[in-house]
Amino acid sequence: MDTSIARRNILARIRAAQGREPEPSVSEREAAADYLARHPQGPRPEMPSDLTTRFIEEAQKMATTVDTVETLDEVPSAAHRYLTEHALPLQAIAWQTLQDLQWAEAGLNVEFRKPEDGDVVGLTGCFCATAETGTVVLLSGPETYASASLLPETHIAIVPASRIVSGHEEAFGLIRSERGELPRAVNFVSGPSRTGDIEQTIVLGAHGPYRVHVIVVRGA
Structure with missing residues (x-):
């Protein structure tokens, strides 16, 4: 809508x-x-020249699992491998922007629609990702519905290495320069959903996915 x-x-x-x-x-x-x-930025950690490696390291600290491939064509097979290794269904819903990838050839049944009750796996791309915190940045839109990363128990996100920036400041700068204004929803995903409200015990999947898996595409 x-x-x-x-x-x-x-x-x-x-x-x-x-x-x-x-x-x-x-x-x-x-x-x-x-x-x-002109607005001055606060203190920030120094970033390495290799933002991809930093992103992977920080994402894993947040309980995100990470795989790397060289090209977008390898993504469906990487997703199939992850789902098989974790005994998860080989059915998923996905952003409409991912329709050109060869999911069926990789053995996956993917529907390009918003999730419904019973959908366990959601496939998305990303707008960009931040190396400082290992965060994936998602912008909502008619073809990039926010619910795909929020409702399924497993979220698989595709992150082109060329879209990894240093931090949140650069992410918002990229949104302003490429989009002009914020969309209805901007989601910063740093690992699986979690809460520590009850007896300070961390519980995953409280408000979203139990699992977040990132496929970094080094050649994209």
Whole structure:
């Protein structure tokens, strides 16, 4: 469901209550961009030149399992290998942006739709990933539905090495430069869902997937 019109109307009402025009003017947008450019960043850890290795190391610390392949064509076989090794179903739902990959040839039954009750595996790509924390960044859209990474018990994310950036600051900068504005949902996934609310005991899968598996594509 596209909620962009509803969001625009809500923001327009807020701006009207403030005595401003419904849409931001060019000068307002330029002022916001100037502020972001000049705003000082806080202390940050030094990043290595090899962001891919750093991303993998940090992702594994967060209980994400990681596999690496050289090309996108190898992704379906890597996904099949992971599911087989963990005795998981060879059926999955996936983002529509992944339809060109040869899933059936790899022995997987993949449907390109939003998840429903009973769907155990969700396949997604990503917008980018951050090396500092081993985080996968997902942007929602008509073909990249957020539910694919949230509802199934197992989330498999495809991460092109070329889309690994240093940290969250670079991730948001990339969103602004490539998309212009934030979509309805921006999800930062750092390993399986977890909670420690009950007796400070960590429980996985409390609010989302029990498992997060990342396939890093070094040549993409």
